[in-house]
Amino acid sequence: MRALVVDHTSPGHLSLTDVPDPQPAAHEALVRVEAISLNSGEVSRATDPATPNGARLGWDAAGVVVRAAADGSGPAEGDRVVTLGETGWAELRAVPATLLGTAPRDADPGALSTIPVAGLSALHVLRRTGQLLGRRVMVTGASGGVGRYAVQLAARAGAHVVAISRDPDRAGELRALGASEVRPEPAAVTEPVAAVLDNVGGPHLVAAFAALSAGGTLVSVGRSAGADAVLTPDALLGDAGRHDRSIRTFFLFGDPATDFAADLTWLAAEVTAGRLDPGISWRGPWTRHPEAVEALLTHRLHGKAVLVLD
Ligand SMILES: NC(=O)c1ccc[n+]([C@@H]2O[C@H](COP(=O)([O-])OP(=O)(O)OC[C@H]3O[C@@H](n4cnc5c(N)ncnc54)[C@H](OP(=O)(O)O)[C@@H]3O)[C@@H](O)[C@H]2O)c1
Structure with missing residues (x-):
């Protein structure tokens, strides 16, 4: 699969690269990612010279479950989901049920992708x-x-x-x-x-x-x-x-045992129903990632940048 990985020689300090597909554990669903959103914390890490080339980042993503967790936990195959992860700017992501919210089928993946961290x-x-x-x-x-x-x-x-x-x-x-x-x-x-x-x-x-x-x-x-x-x-x-x-x-990831599933599902329903504005101020294909990174780093965004996978 392709992933956005840290590459300090590329514009925006990221490049689209082939990496191995994830191998989900029994408690993880495999998600085909449709959209990701960028956060200032991870973009700062990507552009930090101390972060090695090849590092994988990425907290926010939305997509569709292509293989449900083997242990029966979490959403079913075909469900549209919103996910929190740590290395997820990629076409596929393996996610435990605690970091997966289920979204309405007609939800906009771009809007969903703004939810996890923000x-x-x-x-x-x-x-x-x-x-x-x-x-x-x-x-x-x-x-x-x-x-x-x-x-x-x-x-x-x-x-x-x-x-x-x-x-x-x-x-x-x-x-x-x-x-x-x-x-x-x-x-x-x-x-x-x-x-x-x-x-x-x-x-x-x-x-x-x-x-x-x-x-x-x-x-x-x-x-x-x-x-x-x-x-x-x-x-x-x-x-x-x-x-x-x-x-x-405050640290969102402060307690690794936190179950975010119910909150992700609620936020996804509110965004899809139009009761919460996802605040998207930049949206484009993920091949245009340098523009989004630049807008975020220069504080010109005033909202979320969403990258849509092809
Ligand atoms: N602790 C955690 O777990 C956690 C979780 C999420 C985010 N964060 C952190 O929380 C912060 C906000 O995240 P975000 O994703 O909302 O970032 P963001 O989208 O970049 O928004 C930050 C806002 O802060 C304002 N700002 C930027 N530079 C400023 C400056 N020099 N002086 C005053 N205001 C300034 C800007 O608003 P105006 O230009 O309109 O003033 C900007 O819209 C980041 O530092 C992020 O790393 C921490």
């Missing part, structure tokens, strides 16, 4: 922030893959969503997704928030932490800014209604 991260982080109904919730990096899902899910959970985007042109889109306020940076938010989903880190994290009300939680998801977050001694004071604030870390 959709699951947004959903699992918002669960960590506690009850959202009637509360102010800030999402930084709101125009990105995780951010767009987070804005929509927090709004659906009844939150007053404060979306942060540096780009004024994104305000209309973010309001259409459910944001009640759109601000250029956390420091521009004047009313306290009960929770923060921070995709950006650096000074954004520091200012967002300062905006938390007593008892509030900031979940640090990403560090798109690539900058240090410097908290002065005063920033950590718990006086004047600022007590009991916390910063939590």
Whole structure:
């Protein structure tokens, strides 16, 4: 089969190469991949000189089961599925049932492929922030893959969503997704928030932490800014209604035993029904991967890049 593998001599640091077909274990289904989506974390790894040529990456994919798991777990042959993996930018992928969601037959594979990392991260982080109904919730990096899902899910959970985007042109889109306020940076938010989903880190994290009300939680998801977050001694004071604030870390793959199947299936149904916007801002054949990588690395995407397999 063909796969996109790390190749630092090629544009976008990836090349389409022949590799051996996967050999599924008894608990794994074999999936023929129809579409993949790129995430900033894995693209950063692909372009990092420390990642060796030939390395296989790729978390997000959607496709069709061509051979069900031998142990009877998971979806049946012919089912359309959305999958989370680790080495999956390839025509075939072997996946355990815990990393497979079943999608409606008429689902758009491109839209499904945006779900695993971005959709699951947004959903699992918002669960960590506690009850959202009637509360102010800030999402930084709101125009990105995780951010767009987070804005929509927090709004659906009844939150007053404060979306942060540096780009004024994104305000209309973010309001259409459910944001009640759109601000250029956390420091521009004047009313306290009960929770923060921070995709950006650096000074954004520091200012967002300062905006938390007593008892509030900031979940640090990403560090798109690539900058240090410097908290002065005063920033950590718990006086004047600022007590009991916390910063939590998050890693989607933190617990290898997590069963993502039900959440992937639910997100796939919501996206297919049009109740969640997958936020695709670039779509093309996987032979055009260098363009997608370039758009992601230069922060011109403001959404998900989807590569469609031929
Ligand atoms: N911990 C985990 O398990 C986990 C899971 C998923 C993602 N992540 C991480 O979370 C972050 C977001 O992921 P993503 O896929 O949503 O990325 P993305 O699609 O690239 O979006 C990031 C957003 O952050 C904003 N941004 C970028 N550079 C910035 C800067 N220098 N200062 C301020 N804002 C900036 C941009 O929005 P504007 O230009 O509109 O401001 C951009 O749309 C990444 O760092 C990713 O690696 C971590």
